[in-house]
Amino acid sequence: MPWRNTSNPYQIWLSEVILQQTRIETGVAYLERFLARFPLLSDLASAPQDEVLKYWEGLGYYSRARNLHAAAIQLVEDFGGEFPESHLELLTLKGVGPYTARAIASFAFGEQVAVLDGNVMRVVSRLLGDPAPIDQQKTRKEFQQQLDFWVKDSDSRKFNHGMMDIGSVICTPTNPGCMICPLESQCVARKEGLTAVLPQKGKKLVRKTRYFRFYLLRKERELLIRQRPQAGLWGGLWEIPNDETTAEEWEAKKGVGETVWLGSGKHIFTHFDMHYHVFSMELKAENYPIEGQFEKYEKIHTFAFPRAVLNMFDQHLPGLTKPTDK
Ligand code: SF4
Incomplete structure (x- = not known):
């Protein structure tokens, strides 16, 4: 594992945050791309947030990418671009919790604290x-x-x-x-022959099911997209217009206005399953009372979208999400 041989706190921090997200093989590829673009803490701190999100695209938990960026700025502005060496000080960084603080303090600085995953x-x-x-x-x-x-x-x-x-x-x-x-x-x-019954878990998480309709609204070779608010699900990422609906309406596969149903899918979040339909429509009028902006198909891959929306593109507008750097 490449990050095992370093005591560089920046690289340890990135590897811990990225590898919490995904399988090791996938995580290492993301880590390499991230370090190639942001080799130093100062590179990450000075990058636009949109670009950081783009390099995080597909990993999920986008608040972690926003926190990573915010903490890099905090380290440059408040700590002179150096990592503090104790886990208690590291805990003051945006988005750094006990696990990550202890991992950096131990692996980079040898502090005698235990890491609990x-x-x-x-x-x-x-x-x-x-x-x-x-x-x-x-x-x-x-x-x-x-x-x-x-x-x-x-x-x-x-x-x-x-x-x-x-x-x-x-x-x-x-x-x-x-x-x-x-x-x-x-x-x-x-x-005592307890390996099959330990560890024990408490209450099971009750998963919810939610229903959504997504709209591919096109105008010649342009697509209507919009940016989500910074807080909440998919914060700061881009999306296509969508609305939440009831299970009954979802069953009817009915979209808004003249939109045409293209297909359905499912995306799994930590706390709920999202079932979605995708609808499409070629817009004719010049003015549209819909929030968002039209972007040329060729430019779509430069925006950071959540994995569920990328899957919709791949299925219904193939070729749209082909980034040049993947
Ligand atoms: S720590 Fe785990 S693997 Fe090791 S002896 Fe105990 S149950 Fe077995």
């Missing part, structure tokens, strides 16, 4: 034989205290890399490799 939660739960639900804040706090006690007076880089590796490669959710685990002799779950 989902995989490490599983290892600790089994190691202690602790049935406390790992999706609760109280458990996270207790496990964090335990790990911080263990990491004291040790090489925190090695400790954290070791725990994260055991969690991702050996102590897997099903069929953990206890036979080759360096923690086997101390592991309560292994001794």
Whole structure:
């Protein structure tokens, strides 16, 4: 893993934030593109937010990209372009939470703090034989205290890399490799035959289903697009006009006015499933009472869109999203 060999806090920060988003192979490709365009903290801080979002396009959780950009500016303006070395100071940066602050402090500066991700939660739960639900804040706090006690007076880089590796490669959710685990002799779950029932989880998240209609409104070879507000879902990204509808209306596949139904799809968010229809219409009149701006097909790929909208383009207007740098 390329970021393992560096103690550069900027690269560690980027890799931690990007790799929280996606599988390692995909994340490494994004990281390389990001570092090629923004090799230094100052490059990221001085870039327009739109461009940062464009390089993040497809990763989801766009607030993280906006926070990354805001924190880069904060580091240049308030910290003289240098990263603070303690996790407590790192926590004051926009969007930097306990996991990322601890990862930077440990991997870049050797601070003796433990890094607790989902995989490490599983290892600790089994190691202690602790049935406390790992999706609760109280458990996270207790496990964090335990790990911080263990990491004291040790090489925190090695400790954290070791725990994260055991969690991702050996102590897997099903069929953990206890036979080759360096923690086997101390592991309560292994001794008491609890590996299949630990860790425990609390209440299941109730997923909602929401229904949307998206509109490809065209004028010759131009498409109507608009930018979303900075706050909220897809904040700061571009989209095509759309509205939310009820399950009954959605079933009827009926769009607004003369629009023609093209197809349907589904996009999965953390808290809800979005079912959508895509409608299309060639606009004839000169004035349209619709918020947005017309952009030529050839320019569409220069704007940052969420993955769901990119999928709609790929399906119904192929060739539109072909960026030159991917
Ligand atoms: S012995 Fe088995 S259950 Fe215990 S930490 Fe190692 S892999 Fe996980």
